[in-house]
Amino acid sequence: MATKVSESEVQSGFVENWQKGKSVIESLRYSLEEKILCDVTFIVGENRKRIQAHRFMLSLRSCVFLAMLTGPLVEQDNIEIPDIDPDVFDQFLKFLYTDDVSIDGNNVIGLLYASKKYNIVGIEKKCLTYMESSLLSSDVCLVMEQAHLYNENNLMQTCLKYIWQNGDVVLKSDSFCDLCLDCFVKVIEADQLNASEESVFEAVIVWSEAECRRQGREITPENRRGVLGESVYEIRYSTLDPKYFDEKVSHTCMLTKDEQIKIMRSFLFRNKDISPFKSKHRVGKKETATSIQRFDNTDYKSMPPSVVNNEGIVFSLNTNAALRGFQVFGYLVQSFSVPMACKLTASMCETSTDQLVSGSSISKDILTRGVTVDVYFPSPIQLVQDKKYNLTVRIEISSEVRNVHTYVEYGYQQQTPLITLFTGKGGTSVVSHGSFTCSFYEYKQCSHLQVKMATKESESEVQSGFVNNWQNGKSVRESLRYSLEEKILCDVTFIVGENRKRIQAHRLILSLRSCVFMAMLTGPLAEQDDIEIPDIDSDGFDQLLRFLYTDVISIDGRNVISLLYASKKYDIVDIENKCLTYIESSMSPHEVCFVMEQAHL
Structure with a gap:
């Protein structure tokens, strides 16, 4: 046994066969x-910590790294990354090599930044999940600020909803001032903020003082008012207790004398207009769900399946509300009556500004x-009274549907099926539920959506220079x-078997999996290139490579x-172990001599 091991080690040129069994x-x-x-x-x-890696692995995992590390404009060695912490970058690389990452409160923001910089969706999702599941009143404002910084709108809405529900506690947290x-x-x-107006006012005072310090200003009533700007009108002063207003609010001298008089009068005359100050009570957690059905009836039509279908609607509400989701009309494959798999993308913009x-x-x-499919947003979307919104939906029908193979008498025949498309019938322009x-x-396509559909390229694809982000x-x-x-x-290219099939591979992966290949x-x-391997069948070599790259292999008698x-x-x-197991478990009387000869060989 010792001689056999030594021969293998000498043949490979490596005493330590670290690849074995991994x-x-x-x-x-x-x-x-x-x-x-x-x-x-x-x-x-x-x-300036020096961290080494492999160009090939990074390029396989990120279209941004592929652009950086390969091709005519490739960056050379000693690539500067000053904007990421070394410990974060170590964890980032660990994920690229293993799909495993350790996320905690100390590195989650850095990992989120790195994932967006290098377009690694897997880490981004893990970071967002961690942040959403770890929200606390003490740090939700910190998470919200980071979501705002990195333009994570869904996480931003999640944080806002948490703050609205836990307003009194969050407003007193240290992170609110940041x-x-x-x-x-x-x-x-927010009307939805579940907090007393006294808590809101006191939090505004503390935040304004912190902002004065950040800007290097002296804390004075004038400077507090200056950093607050128009936001001072968001405090619902007329809903405060008059005594509290007189003893606490007036004492800060943040409001002018005329503004104080206007608000004091509102305590006597409750319906008196005090604009530009808001006077509406906050609703807190109180919610009423309302479903809007525009169409009275449903119709349907038959049509060949288009690759992409675009639909949209423009609407407005007579009050502030939160939009939880919407319905789209469904499809069915005719003659099969089976569900259809589709890819749905949707977005909504304000018609006056065309902003998302x-x-x-x-x-x-x-x-x-x-007939219909319910689609929900990750978090309710806050809508403003009398403002028009443009909701656009894009549905891509699965390629499997567009190329259905239907059974005929003598085999399979490829056909392009018809589909049933459900539609609305008898729609109305105004729908009311009580008040x-x-x-x-009339629907009009958003300009930002027109550009996106015309180019069919995401922002990350444009940034990386690659339209086909296959790594994603x-x-x-x-x-x-x-x-x-x-x-x-x-x-590297191998010339394999008697038929001299040319099979390409990667030196790095083969070397990391076999001490013989490393040698x-x-x-x-x-x-060098075109390495001759005449003694192995090309199909067998293909299966060998498949295992080295994926740990998966198909073994049969052939x-x-x-x-x-x-x-x-x-x-x-x-x-070797898998082959021996297969041979032992599949042995039959008429094969035993053949197997014994192969075992001897």
């Missing part, structure tokens, strides 16, 4: 931690089973398999012997 993820993690075959160095953070003016206004202007409404952009897969009224108008959403194994199947960034493909004596030979030649213990 999965592809374990091999990648080990190569990152031990800096094996690294070919790029990053200078990270303020302390909000920027925009976020501060979003909190105190915060939190309204959604994208999800839906399955249409009947609540929703008005509908793929795991490590999925990215490796895709790179092998599509021959992306391959740097062959790296170092000063490395074999390839088991070839794979067993290849596993021994390249010292891949896991394939």
Whole structure:
């Protein structure tokens, strides 16, 4: 046994066969931690820590890294990354190599920033999930501020909803004073804020003093008023107790004498107009759900399935409200009466400015089973009285539906099916529920949506310079398999079998999985391109590579012997064990002599 091991070690040129028994993820993690075959160095953070990695792995996981590290404009070694903390970048790389990341309160914001910078959707989702599930009254304002900074509208809405529900406690937290003016206004202007107006006023005073200090101003009534600007009118002074107003509010001298008199009069004459100050009581948690049905009846029509269908509606409300979601009409495949898989994207903008409404952009897969499908926003969208909104929905029908294979008498025949499209019938322009009224108008496509549909490129794709962001959403194994199947960034070619099939692969992955391949493909004596492998069947070699990239392999009676030979030649213990297990479990009386001969060989 000792002689056999020694021969293998001498053949490979490595005494320590560290690859032995490791999965592809374990091999990648080990190569990152031990800096094996690294070919790029990053200078990270303020302390300029040197962190090594592999160009190939980073390019497989991020279209931004692919643009940075490959091609004619490739950045060379010692790439500066001053805006990310080294510990955060270490965790970031760990995810790119293993799909595993450790998120905590100290690194979540940095990881969110890195994920958006390098377009790593997997980390971004984990960070957002962590932040949403870890909200506390003491730090929700900090999370909201970061969501605002990184333009995470859904997280922003989640934070606002939490603040509205826990207003009295949040307004007294230290982190409330750290909000920027925009976020501060979003909190105190909300009718939904569940807090006493005394708490709102006191929080405004504390925030204004903190803002004066941030701006290097002396804390005076004039400077407090100056940093508050128009937001001072969001305090509902007329809902305060008159005694509190006289003893607390007047004492701050933040309001002018005329403003104080106007508000004092409102205590005597409750219906008196005190604009520009708001006078409406906050509603807190009180909500009434209302469903608006524009159409009286439903119709349907038959049509070939278009790749993309765009629909939209313009509407306004006669009061402030929160939009939870909407309904779209469904589809069915004719003659099958089966549900249809569709990709739905939606967004809403204000018609007067054409600006996107915060939190309204959604994208999800839906399955249409009947006449309508309910679609909900992650968080309710706050709508303003009498303002017109333009809701646009884009539905892409799955390619499987567009190419249905229907069974005929003598086999399968590809057909393009008709679909049933449900539509509304007998619509009205105004729908009322008691005092609540929703008005509908002629639809006009938003300009920002026209640009997006014309280009069919996301902002991240434009930024990275790649229209096809194939890395998006793929795991490590999925990215490796895709790179092998599509021959992306391959740097070695094998001439395999008697038919001399040309098979491309990547030196890094093969070297990290086999000490024999490492000896062959790296170092000063490395074999160059077009490496001859005449003694292994090409199908068997394809399966060998598939295992090295994904830990998945298909073994059957036709390839088991070839794979067993290849596993021994390249010292891949896991394939060898799988082959022996298959042979032992599949042995029959008429095969036993053949198997014994192969075992002897």
